[in-house]
Amino acid sequence: TQSTESSGINAEYGIQDHNLRQRMLKYTPEHMHCHATFYGPLAPPNTTFIATQGATDKKTSSFRIVATGVVLGLNKTIEVVKKLKLTGTPYKIFKNTAFLKGMFSSILEVSKFEGAMLKTVSGIRGQVKRALSAPPGAFRASFEDKIQISDIVFLRCWVNVEIPKFYAPVINLLTADKTWSGMRTVGELRRERGETIPVNQDSLYKEIERKEKIFKPLKVSKSLQKDLPFKTKPKVENKRKKQLYVTKRAVMSEPGERRLTSLMQQLLTAQKESDAKKLQKKVKLPVLKFYKV
Numbered sequence: 001t002q003s004t005e006s007s008g009i010n011a012e013y014g015i016q017d018h019n020l021r022q023r024m025l026k027y028t029p030e031h032m033h034c035h036a037t038f039y040g041p042l043a044p045p046n047t048t049f050i051a052t053q054g055a056t057d058k059k060t061s062s063f064r065i066v067a068t069g070v071v072l073g074l075n076k077t078i079e080v081v082k083k084l085k086l087t088g089t090p091y092k093i094f095k096n097t098a099f100l101k102g103m104f105s106s107i108l109e110v111s112k113f114e115g116a117m118l119k120t121v122s123g124i125r126g127q128v129k130r131a132l133s134a135p136p137g138a139f140r141a142s143f144e145d146k147i148q149i150s151d152i153v154f155l156r157c158w159v160n161v162e163i164p165k166f167y168a169p170v171i172n173l174l175t176a177d178k179t180w181s182g183m184r185t186v187g188e189l190r191r192e193r194g195e196t197i198p199v200n201q202d203s204l205y206k207e208i209e210r211k212e213k214i215f216k217p218l219k220v221s222k223s224l225q226k227d228l229p230f231k232t233k234p235k236v237e238n239k240r241k242k243q244l245y246v247t248k249r250a251v252m253s254e255p256g257e258r259r260l261t262s263l264m265q266q267l268l269t270a271q272k273e274s275d276a277k278k279l280q281k282k283v284k285l286p287v288l289k290f291y292k293v
Contacts, residue, residue, distance in 0.1 A: 010164035011038035014080045024082040024161050028067075036069065037080055039167040047071040081158040088153045097142050098126075100153055104137035113155065118143070120151045128155070150213075 013025045014035050028034055043049075051067040088103030104110050110131035118126035118141055126143035141153070168183070190197070225233055253261070 009038045009040050009168075010166045011036040012080050012161055012163055021158070022078065022080045024080050035072070036067075037078055037163055039163065039165050041167075041169060042074065043071045045071055045073050078163075080161045080163065082161050084157050084159045086155040086157065088155070090147060090149055090151065090153065091138075093147060093149060095146055096144070097140060098147055099132060099138060100141055101135055101138040103153070103155060104139065106136055107131040107133075109137065110139045113157070116155055116157065119154050119156075120147055121154075122147075122151060124151075126153070148213075 013028055014022045014037065015025055015029070015032075016035060017023055022035065022037070025034055048068070048070055050065055051069075052063045053066045086103045088100040090098040090100050092099040104113070110128070113128050114130070116128045118128060120126070120143070124143050124145050124147055126141050126147075129140045129142055132138040132140060147153075189195075220228075220234055
């Protein structure tokens with residue numbers, strides 16, 4: 001038999017973005033290729049390999065090929081990153097500047113993210129400026145507009161994923177006497193003991209209920225209204241408590257006035273129909289004629 005080498009490994013899956021960033025994937029894509037980063041035996045690039053499941057089980061001789069791939073390269077300094085979203089809330093607001101807390105836990109963390117971009121739920125963008133002495137993790141940030149005390153501020157960033165340094169080589173599995181048995185997986189252990197998968201209640205999806213914001217009406221001072229041009233002045237009349245006599249009374253038209261009103265309505269309707277027909281003729285596209293050469 002030909003000597004082969006296999007191993008037990010723990011891989012992190014990822015995909016390469018357009019900016020050469022290795023973004024971590026929680027699950028392998030169904031109809032696409034992805035990268036797997038792991039510690040394993042030395043192999044030159046373009047070496048093919050397969051991954052099997054169930055080959056180390058003594059009870060059954062069957063196994064299943066779960067993945068096939070090619071070695072792309074050997075690189076110990078490769079970085080796999082995943083998206084991280086940090087949230088914070090403002091506790092003091094001064095026009096376009098605000099003091100935020102709850103996003104970081106120390107001044108050192110704030111110093112690492114100086115200049116990072118922020119964004120509120122309402123879409124107002126901002127930037128991390130400087131750390132504050134108290135409370136721990138608080139910092140000063142500037143925004144393009146004044147934010148509300150009830151706003152939630154997000155910071156989207158990328159964090160490195162540590163590759164598990166696990167590699168268990170097996171010299172040969174094709175011999176007649178199989179004396180080696182691999183470590184059982186967590187799924188096999190749970191199946192034997194009859195245990196269920198633990199569920200983290202914080203990871204479950206919940207319905208988000210947000211209170212509807214009621215914005216105050218815009219009030220323009222009288223001194224500012226005087227300086228504004230007429231077209232931009234507020235033209236909202238105050239509601240009257242008592243209706244005027246003109247609005248209360250019913251207008252009764254005479255028979256001659258009714259005939260005149262109906263005649264004018266008929267003329268306006270005929271004019272609108274004729275204008276619509278003229279417009280339809282103008283919009284009509286010309287007919288293209290093709291001649292055989």
